[in-house]
Amino acid sequence: MKLPESFYTRPDVVGISRELIGKELHTRIGDVHTVGIIVETEAYSGRNDKACHAYLQRRTKRTEIFYQRGGCAYVYLCYGIHRLFNIITNVEDEADAILIRAVEPLRGTEHMLDRRSLDKINRRLTGGPGSMSQAMGIGLEHYGESLQGDCIWLEDAKAVPEQNIIASPRVGIGYAEEDALLPWRFRLKGNGFTSPAK
DNA sequence: TAGGTGATCTTG
């Protein structure tokens, strides 16, 4: 069962980011179906978060998608190399997004290894947003894609107990000043595919 | 721990 649009259109982007831990991320690229369990996310809020690309309703070609109703993909190129996959949330004109930073491989691992040119399953395969996207076959062509379609979607899974989720500050956003301290990054405790514990 | 990489955005 795909998570319905109503899951994404809620206003609490931080709460949704926490709920995403443990859910299944599916992609079907051509005939290849791959699945990963989401183990690390970060929340970005357009209204009051300097780290968000759409901070203060900033509108550019790249951020257009933020203003759509929640439940679609925001993919962009970072450092000229990495494709970063985000999920747009909240209602129309409220610009929130969730960066998916890491998954634990569940199905189609041989295709993930192939896409990453690796031969062993470890954190290098799907840990870190750039690696995760590459392993799942997500690219810039998926910008704006609906998560109700047959290309990228999420499915519910066994709930993760609250005490197994670690909240901490986000990484790589020093320019966001005081907002860089917000504990808006969520990780599944003890999972080997997330960033190393601090 | 340093450097590569290129689209996007801002400034002049």
Place this chain on the structure above:
DNA sequence: AAGATCACCTAT
């Protein structure tokens, strides 16, 4: 039109 910036990864 040019230059600074950037939510990262990999290898020494």
